[in-house]
Amino acid sequence: MEYKDIPTKADVEGFAAMRQAGCVSIYLPTGTTPPEADRARIELKNHLASAVRALEKLSVPRDRIQAVQAEGELILEDRDFWRYQSRSLAVFLDGDLAQTFRLPNRLTTACEIADRFYIKPLLRALTFPQSAMILALAGNSVRLLHITPDRPPERIDVPGMPRNVADAVGLDSVSGRSPDGRIQGSEGHKVRMLEYVQAIERVLHPVLVNSTEPLILAAAEPLAGIFRGAGEHPRLVAETISGNPEDKTDEELAAAARGVLDRLYASKVADLREAYEARIAAGTALVDLSDIARAATFGAVESLVIDIDRRVPGAVDDETGVIEFGDDDEPGEYGVVDEILRRALGSKAKVYALRAEDVPGGGAAAAAVRYPV
Template sequence: MEYKDIPTKADIERIASLREPGCVSIYLPTGTTPPEADRARIELKNHLARAVKSLEAMSIDRATIGRIQAEGELILDDRDFWRYQSRSLAVFLDGTVAETFRLPNRLTSACEIADRFYIKPLLRAVTFPQSALILALAQNSVRLIRIDPEAPPALVEVEGMPENVPAAVGLPSVSGRTASGRVQGSEGQKVRMLEYVQAIERALHPLLATSTEPLILAAAEPLVGIFRGATDYPRLLDDVIAGNPEEKTEDELAAAARGVLDRLYAGKVEALKEDFSTRIAGGTALVDLSDIARAATYGAVETLVFDIDRRVPGSLDDETGKIAYGDDDTAGNYGVVDEIIRRSLASKAKVYALRAEDVPGGGAVAAAVRFPV
């Protein structure tokens, strides 16, 4: 089983807002098997040992170091926590805060210590996540399938899920086919399908109530329309994998679902680019890094997009946002882009991690602003 604690925007804003000496940020790849979890646990233990030495070298007070060490040991000793892992783990400790997030994408191992948390890798997991749920819905069968960017598709067991229309309405099956008959005609059949779909929705509700993943429907009409009318899940996508899903394997459904996600995110990126193009022409979007740093400092950034792989060594003045460029990022200094991100999140900006070719203006960042600065 794979557990994901994908952070919400509020989680990221809260973590980004904290600024105290001795903030420890740890990222490491994990896995869903016991050997992978054991390796990740050992790696976290090693990161924590190095973090304690670094904190001591930075002259952080012993009480704070002791609390950070104790928080880390609680995570290490939590057997249930290590039984359920995803693809990566993010850990944030400062002696008061102890936050962990199990993430679906593979992140590079890192341990960073500064006067604030390192959040840039975290945003990769939440901008356009490549994980989703597929509901393969037919009259004679129903499957819930989870897809992830670095794992094969997996069937999800759902307690109370009906097997087919007859099972949902209390009728026997006939030769493996629905026992709907023709007595009640097409309207009677639709009523039975509605009862079937409602039973499915009830079974799914506990899982979907805590899920942050898109739900992709694989079905044919009239089940598509019936299911849409029966659910209020806000992340049900408009795009559908059409046709009878019984004719497709899990791998085929996963391939089709990735196409749905690609189209969804490509559309969002194009909409962002078009919006920025209009706003740049109108003077309400910026592409110059110095201008953006100043806007972020004064809380003017409304939407920020940045190149997830681009690093700009340097720092920002706390009062003016003026950039002091450096030759390389130093310990405790995450660079210009990360600090712009942190300040933008502090003013409730929308932040998107994109590929280099999708950033308007071709720079490291672009920003739509609420007011000129």
């Protein structure tokens, strides 16, 4: 059994490529308190029983059903696992693979059984991860914090991190004249602050180089400007938590950072809608689901926006992309939007999972295309 918190794009693409009879995908809301975890555990037990019955109805081999059931029961019995939960839990079982994700987004409950995994809800965590790093930078201190939606902020120990400006430049104090007498006053202080920032960047690089999370700076001027101008920070958010971070607790910085993330994501959604509306008007974006399915089948989708909550029962032809809509979901079937998503991921399209009111065109999906099909 493999437990993970936030899925990577590679995780989602890997699930999208899997095709095998008896794939079980379970989503359920959880919580961080023991009563919430107990309710979620009971709900998972009920979903697992329902999945076993559906697998039997689909005539999946008995040994595979038993393997799915055994893996599910291992999760149910893992008390340490249930002690640490987030807002939602995703469980994937097929008799060979067993994997969970503790997700920061509030998702609706679902139990899907088909010849492929139901992956659409995972995309919400990739679109809006709700986690970030905070660099709280002051002349006399520096902290690196990691925040997630439901847990207290965590301080990250960074080896070699200077304690303050003086520590970074090897002086007892940065006030007044340096030993050689050449740097003094406000200009000299700014030079030392730049050296301080450069020392911080050197030790931060190994920590942040593989991070996919936004970096939020909490600092007052001139340190904020010096840090932003000292190097390239691909994931550094434009908005700064202003003021001296020494006046704020870790919890206060985390609360301020979550507000920064909310505004960042709202801005991204607005920009995405504007870009799509322009492409729809120009004829290079599609809003009709049948057109989108065909484009996804032939690898023409450049980017895809999907309604995270809407289900469209039916199937998509493997060769032509023609949709056969269904009246209702039945065991063994999969959603049309999820299959479009799967094919778009297979051609390396960017995918955004949004709420209904944010999807351009107001439908279940919208797609920008590389070429007409």
